[in-house]
Amino acid sequence: MTKSELIQRLCKRYPHLYQKDIEVLVGTMFGEISNALVSGDRVELRGFGAFSIRSRTPRAARNPKNGAKVSLGERRAVYFRTGKELREALVNVVPKA
Secondary structure (H helix, E strand, O other): OOHHHHHHHHHHHOOOOOHHHHHHHHHHHHHHHHHHHHOOOOEEEOOOEEEEEEEEOOEEEEOOOOOOEEEEOOEEEEEEEEOHHHHHHHHOOOOOO
16 A cells, blocks of 8 residues: 555545545654654554664675675664564455455
């Protein structure tokens, strides 16, 4: 689902709200989550999951095009862990054919 699809679903679910208000709300929510992660905080949404930052150690890699060795420095990556309710809901999902 894309951000615009999320906004459209929320507009259908809450027809009494203006689309512009929903766009601002969704943008603000994502912005606050991003700002918290950038500042090193953990973001937890009960029942959904938790976002946190993990550091990846420096390592040596290889350029697949020419085989030359490349050194990658320390990096930070976003890590997501599902919440209990979401994890249990996903166990009961039947894959589409």
